[in-house]
Amino acid sequence: MDIDDLKTRILAGERRALARAITLVESGRVDHRAQALALLEAVKGHGRQALRVGLSGTPGVGKSTFIEAFGCMLTGRGLRVAVLAVDPSSARSGGSILGDKTRMERLSRDPGAFIRPSPSQSQLGGVARRTREAIDLCEAAGFDVILIETVGVGQSETMVAEMSDLFVLLLAPAGGDELQGVKRGIMEMADILLVNKADGDLKATAVRTCADYAGALRLLRKRPQDPQGFPKALTVSALEEAGLANVWDEMCGLTDWRRAEGHFDARRAAQARFWFEAEVRERLLARLSREPVKGAMRALAGQVEDGELTPSAAAEELLSTHLMMS
Structure with a gap:
């Protein structure tokens, strides 16, 4: 996808280009996400x-x-x-x-x-x-x-x-x-x-x-x-x-x-910070569903079920060892 061309058409107000761009940012594909981030950076400012x-x-x-x-x-x-x-x-x-x-x-x-x-x-x-x-x-x-x-x-x-x-x-x-x-x-x-x-x-x-x-x-x-x-x-x-x-x-x-009174711009700045923090939390949670963290979580869950580890100890091991290393 030509991001520069899509950006130009969006800035020109083309509705078809806008619809295509929204489809791109809504996509869950990894390659689409990279293109979406590039497009959002291109149109801002x-x-x-x-x-x-x-x-x-x-x-x-x-x-x-x-x-x-x-x-x-x-x-x-x-x-x-x-x-x-x-x-x-x-x-x-x-x-x-x-x-x-x-x-x-x-x-x-x-x-x-x-x-x-x-x-x-x-x-x-x-x-x-x-x-x-x-x-x-x-x-x-x-x-x-x-x-x-x-x-x-x-x-x-x-x-x-x-x-x-x-x-x-x-x-x-x-x-x-x-x-x-x-x-x-x-x-x-x-x-x-x-x-x-x-x-x-x-x-x-x-x-x-x-x-x-x-x-x-x-x-x-x-x-x-x-x-x-x-x-x-x-x-x-x-x-x-x-x-x-x-x-x-x-x-x-x-x-x-x-x-x-200055509330409008202050509110938008606070919202930008809110969504930055929300995106960080979302991506951290997404890593739990990918290997190798997913496998480690499954193994630790088995130990919790067998009574070998408490839920708190298993969570601490997952976060401190496996999640930080992935």
Whole structure:
């Protein structure tokens, strides 16, 4: 693969080249990984910066419907929008449906948009292992807004907050009360809570739910990266496309404040360090599944089963002798 040619086409904003590059970084092959690292090094430092927005919520809350309506509104304003949608992988077969482009039919035909579904595989936290690198590629391709849709696994789905500038949590009407709103985990990571489906018979319920969460947010400890009034809860109807402009205005206002106060760049620097440390941990764990460490681990496990070694002593021998020497 010609990395220089691929880099040139990505920087020119070619969507086909971008799709090919994301396929490359998602590949598990050793030779592909080397090419992917070379490509990521080649495209960095070009001064392009998109607004990265992470979106999470329980399955069925309307994430895809919201993203399509919101994305179409943004492209209508002349912005280029990339959507990175992560689909859950089957614990049995390992497969994923990857049906988000089917759900977002109108946005997928928009020349100003790019939609890329990816399988979560065995990665926890609601995102795929290489989503962060796909974000870097979309940024290099000149997209103005990158929307990262998680699989929707629940309150522990906080990994997307470590790769986004804004974290938006979508909620369903009557989906909780004030106590639910103060639970730790995903709730305290959010910058904006959106109560979706505020239309028809559910509109009054959505307004009440929004008020419950707004009250709960006032009980959370104030974060240094938040101006007065944030995090905040809003109602929105993706179906009727109501409240979308207000959501975008709130996002822009929060981002502008964080840039002015220095929180925006500091947060991105902290995220870069986080992903460096995560990559080191991931590679160390990967070495356990390769020889000769794999064989040594199997032998030590046999000694533990026979009672010759305690689990702690066996782990110490593996780490100090075999893992460090491999």
